[in-house]
Amino acid sequence: xxxxxxxxxxxxxxxxxxxLSCAAxxxxxxxxxxxxxxxxxxxxxxxxxxxxxxxSITTYADFVxxxxxxxxxxxxxxxxxxxxxxxxxxxxxxxxxxxxxxxGIIWGQGTLVTVSS
Amino acid sequence: DVVxxxxxxxxxVTLGQPASISCRSSQSLVYSDGNTYLNWFQQRxxxxxxxxxxxxxxxDSGVPDRFSGSGSxxxxxxxxxxxxxxxxxxxxxxxxxxxxxxxxxxxxxxxx
Numbered sequence: 381x382x383x384x385x386x387x388x389x390x391x392x393x394x395x396x397x398x399x400l401s402c403a404a405x406x407x408x409x410x411x412x413x414x415x416x417x418x419x420x421x422x423x424x425x426x427x428x429x430x431x432x433x434x435x436s437i438t439t440y441a442d443f444v445x446x447x448x449x450x451x452x453x454x455x456x457x458x459x460x461x462x463x464x465x466x467x468x469x470x471x472x473x474x475x476x477x478x479x480x481x482x483x484g485i486i487w488g489q490g491t492l493v494t495v496s497s
Numbered sequence: 498d499v500v501x502x503x504x505x506x507x508x509x510v511t512l513g514q515p516a517s518i519s520c521r522s523s524q525s526l527v528y529s530d531g532n533t534y535l536n537w538f539q540q541r542x543x544x545x546x547x548x549x550x551x552x553x554x555x556x557d558s559g560v561p562d563r564f565s566g567s568g569s570x571x572x573x574x575x576x577x578x579x580x581x582x583x584x585x586x587x588x589x590x591x592x593x594x595x596x597x598x599x600x601x602x603x604x605x606x607x608x609x
Contacts, residue, residue: 427591
């Protein structure tokens with residue numbers, strides 16, 4: 381089955397760190413650009429970051445630049461989002477996605493990150 | 498950043514009637530390869546988002562043909578020909594032509 385499964389969410393204090401993972405299965409992970417998108421409680425969707433197929437190109441939304449790092453391990457079919465210096469406003473469900481602007485989109489079920497003291 | 502502006506933000510519709518959502522971008526969404534990367538997503542209550550339309554007018558697999566997308570340049574529309582109860586939720590447009598990708602504010606569709 382073609383799917384993406386996020387994990388690693390949880391409760392963290394402001395200023396803390398968390399690493400999200402997105403495990404891919406059922407397709408050749410190394411061929412695809414991958415994305416992270418988030419949604420704060422009761423709010424809209426916000427694109428966070430992207431990485432190209434071999435990991436050599438990454439792009440970030442301004443509000444996470446310098447704090448979040450996207451990476452991937454194609455041997456493990458896994459996408460990551462390292463989140464440092466977390467703020468209250470980073471509280472959200474984080475989704476990983478494949479082919480967000482092309483045919484064959486895959487979207488995970490999301491993992492909740494709560495930043496609170 | 499490209500600003501995506503949707504209207505209306507709230508859309509009450511009678512079952513069986515058509516519905517239309519507008520999305521306008523602050524810049525042209527035509528990419529250098531000639532494609533226009535404008536997507537439409539649906540998010541039903543309590544569910545993850547689901548893409549309905551990509552590149553303006555291409556329906557994703559499994560999406561009913563009641564849903565259609567149109568437009569060009571900076572002006573785009575999602576149309577539902579006959580609204581069903583299952584269509585209740587929030588609809589988002591999203592541009593993937595310019596970095597960073599950006600979403601519209603969302604349009605909440607409800608049944609009258």
